[in-house]
Structures are given as C-alpha cells and as structure tokens.
Amino acid sequence: MIETFFNIGILAQAWPIILAGLGNTLLLSLLVVPLGLGGGMLLALLSTLRNPWIRWPLIAWVDFFRAFPPLVLLIFLYAGLPFAGLELGGFTCVGIAFFLNTGAYYGEVLRAGIESVAQGQVEAARSTGLSRGQALVWVVLPQAVRAVMPDLLSNTLEVVKLTSLASVVALPELLFQARQAQSLTYNPTPIVAAAVVYFLLLWPVVRLLSRLENRAIAGRG
C-alpha cells in the first residue's frame, strides 16, 4: 500500500512537476479570483439600479450562469466555439468561464451584502452632500463587504478548488501536473501529493472561515 500511494522515491521524482503545478494553480487563482470578484462587483452594482431594463436581463444572466455547470461551460468555450471559427486558447477560455460562472456567484454574495446595509446609511451620506457614487464607495461597500466576508471567503475557496477544471483544457495547473507525473511514473503517489498540497493550501482559509463564522454566530447571540 505504502509503496503504491506514498512512494517516497516517486514523490522525489515527481515533486518538481507538482511544484510547477502548484505555482500555476496559484497564478491561475490570482487571475480568476479578481476576475470573478470584478465581474461580481459589476453585477452587484448593476443590480442596485432599479431600472427594469437592467434588472430582468441581469437576473436571467445570473440565474443562467449559476445553473450552467462550469465544466460544461469551459468545454463548450474550448471545444465548441472552434466550430464557429473561434479558437480562444485554454487560458482565455478559463478566464472567460470563471468570469461568467464565479462572477455570478460573487455577484449574488455582494448583492446580498449591499442590500444588508441600512437605507439610513445612504440617506445620511446623501444628506451631507455626497453623491450616489461616493455614498456607495465610502459608506455602503465597506459595510457590505464586511457583512458577507464569510460568504466571500467560502466562495473563494470554491473558486480555488475549481481551478482544477483548467486541467481539462491542458493548462499545467496542480491537478494536470500531478496526472502528468502519474502517467510518467505509473504510480498514483503524485495524485496523493497533489491532494495533500491542495489541503495545505486551503486549510488555513477553512480555519479562518470557521473563525469568522463562529464570530458571526457569537455576534448574533
């Protein structure tokens, strides 16, 4: 068993490959988290406009991309669009897919945050002469983000895990590299190593999250 799943020799051999994968996973996360957050912020801000011509398309958009499995979306962009003469490349496809999918999720979280801020806050800000935009930036958003920080973090956790989807379009992130190493060494140890690396990467975030959630519960009580 240990020879099969925890083979030190194989690990040593596969380690540089896995490390490169980890690097790419981190880079990918640094790309897709801000992209998703940016997309989500855009959606959340648009949803504060009461205009029905914006409102209904927005709801349809968010519903659609929350219901659409991100793996299917990614494969469609990568393998489907070329039939329409559009070859985007793996990296671009991942960027677009995450912008659409995780943007919709972040958007819902941020919208809930904005809606949780009391109307009186905006009125107070406007009564001192701040514009709508200034009130949003200086008064509403800081409170909104704080209110949904646990949800933002937990969404981010999901997004980092989802970066493993990029392996299906051959981006050399952690999972992809581990599978490469596995097929080179004919041994599952690299996959186990990747799992451990994922765990070590995300566990601190999970801890932080439960601390925040506990504090939220304590604050409510």
Place this chain on the structure above:
Amino acid sequence: MAEPIVRATALHKHFGALHVLKGVDLQVAERELVFIIGPSGSGKSTLLRCLNRLETPESGSVVVDGIDLLDRRTDLNHARQRIGMVFQSFNLYPHMTALGNVTLALRKMAGKSRAAADAAGMAALERVGLADRAGHRPGQLSGGQQQRVAIARAIALEPRVMLFDEPTSALDPELVGSVLAVMRALRESGMTMVVVSHEMGFARAAADRVVFMDDGMIVEQGRPAEIFETPSQARTQAFISQIQRH
C-alpha cells in the same frame, strides 16, 4: 421682512395611493427655531425630508437659502451641504471612527485636505463635547454620544439650516438631556433649525414657533405657549392633551 431661509410652498407628496402631504406651506426665517409636532403618520418626516430633497414632492416648490431644490439644474449635492440633517436612528457609519464620520463629507465633497478636514472635524466634535471620543467607533459610544456625533457631522459642513427628525426619541430617557443641551447651544449660536420632536419642555424653552401637523396638512401654528395652552383647533387640543398625559 427678510427673505425666509426656507420657503416650502404648496407641497404635495404621494406614496402610491397614499396622499401624505396635502398642500403644505412652511417658511422659516433666519435664526428661527421651528418645532413640528403631530400624530404618527401625519407627514412630519416626509415634510422635513422634502426640505433637503431626500423626498421629492410631486408639486410645489422648495427654496432653501435661495436655491430652488426642485429645479433640475440645481446641484443637489452642493445644496445639501448647506442643509444639515439629524436622524432619529443617528445613522452613523459604523465602520468609521467618530472623527471619520464627521470628516467624510468634508474630505470627499467639500474637497478639504485630510489635515484641514480633521481640524474642522475636531472643532465640530468639540462643539458637541466629544473631542475626547474622536477615535471611538459608533458601537463604542452611547446613544446620546452617537447622536451628538451625528450633529457634529452635520454642523462640520457649516450648514445654513439644520433639520432634526425626532433626534431624541431613540434614546434612553437619561441620555436625552445631553442631546437637547447640544441643540440648545446650537440654537444660541444662531443656527436656523427645524425640529420634529415631542420634547415639549424643549419646545417651550427654545422654540420660536410650533407647527401642528395632522393628516398631511398644517392645522395651526403659533408661539409655543399659544399652541400648548390655548390651541384654537380641536385636533390640536386633542393631540396636546394626549401627549401631556404621558
């Protein structure tokens, strides 16, 4: 007579089918303290909120310090700096310190540098007796202190008029006095004030005029003693005797 600093004329306001202001006229002279009383739902808050255009009346006109607030060309954000407002629920920004609350509009809107804004903010906190609490968050302050910070936030912009919407009704009774004392001092400094409140003692001591509203209309107005002791309208009489029983 000098041009009144607030001149609201023939205001009508609906919320859906509900007719909340039914042709209200209100003028406030410079340095005057006008007190507005009336039953719940009579439109007091709505009237006050029309005076800085947090609400927009459907018809009528609102001119404050010579600025027509209903004119589409009016720069409302600029106009609102001359009209301070204090809310029943304080509405302090909970993520900022007391000084941060007071200086936000000074820095972002009045375009003051941080140092200039801080100096003006500290002066305003001084006026409400809370300079020593400048670094506290609203959550670390009592209700009375929070409301005084809210007053400081408004007066730091050096408004021409201050609007108060039930500034003491969310406070524990023992904290009301400190807020009224600040309002009293503000009045003595010559500030023009419009106050919606049921603090009759304060009205008697400080108000120049008491306005009684009912059902979206001004029923009668006069000096505090007249309104409280010898009101001419039955509705005013009923309201006064009802609140004096409490």
